[in-house]
Amino acid sequence: MALDQVEAGTWRTRARQMATPEFVTPAILLTPSILLLMLVIAYPMVQGFYFSFTNGSLMKAGRLVGIDNYVKLLTSPAFYHSLQFSLVFAFFNVVGCYLLGLGLALLMQKDMPGRAVFRVLLLLPWIVPSLVSIVAWRWMVADDKALFNQIVAVFGGSPIYFLSDSSWAITLVIIIKIWRSFPFMMLSLLAALQSIDRSLYEAAAIDSATKWQSFCNVTVPQIKNISIVLGLLMTVWSVNDFDTPWLLTQGGPANATENLIVLAYRYTFARNDVGMGAATSFVTLFILMVLVFFLLRLQRRN
């Protein structure tokens, strides 16, 4: 009884605190934004989650089938194949575009002639619409008569059929994704590098640190947090990437470059199975949440 009274008192105190203008005014101002966000994010997500338990099509609402779609998905070889490719694709893209972005950011930081022009040129892969750039890539590697193989032929090499060979297709999709992603990485890391206090480098120089030592002991710790955030963003964007594999290979050849998003698209639109498409999307979301959880934990530990 006494405990109840204490709790009731606490609630009353909290309610009194919340009734102040300091709380009410921001709450009123934020309400429209929260409602809008709920409308455009929460509602479709809840509806999509519901669809993942149904067997409907895009034209006809289905009936509830429990966890059948999830069971079917998690026992399907196509899912594990797509998962494997998604993870390989994300890993190499994150590592590749981070290393390239960091290298170029370190280069762009230096005072050199034409730096502004280079900065603009290096941003081009990020600026050009994906449809344009990927179609251009297709032309450059499509067959033995394409630009790349013409160059290979000059050096006496045999043609490489990038879009017809599974291993080469996977490699090419990753390379193009890195090419499309590194400018963002470079730009973000350049901003982080420029914000490092110069006196830290001066102190390292006084301690006779080599360039490599000051990079390892000054630069890396200073950009660690932004690097984790960038890694996290790039992981999410890589796993969710539809443009690169779809426009380049449509998930082929022989499903070699079919990631989870392409698989979800196929279920929904090619097989007209909204339930399976939604289930694939939610499993992808779950995988991403796990990845994000670990990356955030890593960031907090730092």
Add this chain to the structure above:
Amino acid sequence: MDLIAFYARVTRRSALKLAVAAGVLSMTVVPAAAQQVTLNFWDMIWGDKAYPAAAQALVDRYNQENPNVKVEYRSVPWSNWYETYVTAIASGSAPDMSTGGGFQAVQFYDQGAILPVDDVVKQIGNSEFEASTLDAMKYDDHYVGLPWALNVKVVLYRKDILEAAGIKPPTTLEELRQAAKATTGNGKFGIVASGDPSGAHWITHMAIANGGGLFNKDGTAGLTSERTKEGLQFLSDLVKDGSVNPASAGYTNNDALGAFFRGEAAFVLAGATASSQAGDAKSKIGILPPLKGPHGDVQGLYFVNNIMAYKQTQHPQETMAFMKWWSDNALSLWTDGHVNNLPARQSLAKNPYFTNDPDISFVMDNYMTGARTLSQTKGGTFPVLNTIDGDGFLLSLAQAIWQGQPLEAPLDTAQSHLEEVLGN
């Protein structure tokens, strides 16, 4: 003075009554033209770049001849066409009528989105169509679409390459294999294919050409049936011979046709009128007769493209009337819009525009008897055909074959997938 007295007697209430009465009266005497019915017609691009303008001109003609109806024309590109229609149906904004893919009507009908067109078929008359063409539209004892254009798959060959190699155009599958082998070399290949849906048509075409199909007679998955497997093994053997361009798995249909038109391959599987896109190379391209299989079968793949009416229409009568008119007057779509299919209407096919074209005449005379749809060997049509056509598993199988993978594993995967799609 009387007028002043009248105005003095008019109250606000009586003025309102007068206005309402005038409104009702005006609504009843509105001329018919003002009560025009509007129909939305979505049409795929069936020809070259001139097609949308030719189709719009035909719609304009209909609108002129039928002042009570206004047809609004929308040209729909083939990229993402399926999404365009399903999202329109799902959101309640489907057109009144559309043309579409071969199995679109039957799948949409099964989802409750399509009206049967039995009356239109009856008005036109069954004799206007090949029996198999009409059969390809029949589902649930109804015609779910009106056949209007036939996409007959043929093997095109380069006359110049065969002449240079001293080879006569093949008439059997075995002769095709030998010819493909003989014409491979010096940067050229016997055959060029693609890794997109057009390339996957090789799978169905070869299965049918060898007396098989995707299905068994009882409707179960038949990809691993003896005849189908043998037909697909033929494709694997072509790859093993080195006769297929190694870029095929990554090629689109346009890439493959481009390579063929440039003289980089001797044979390609394409639509019957594909050579019309070849420009100057057209005269160097010929059509092989239907190839005889090792068991004596002379068959090939074709698609029956159709016109369909949507249940969401508010004007079913006007829609059906327009559908019949469109089918009756479609000639200009070929003459001006260069449709890349053959006409489904027999009377239209007898027009000199078609009979004077040696290629079209050749296909009409030689291919139609053995032309079979995707539903072979089960026959008829059924909703899951649209899923099979768009799913991508046949495409993956074709890509695996063009890559030179041994047939067994990808074929088993495709068979399992087909069984899953069919639910057996």
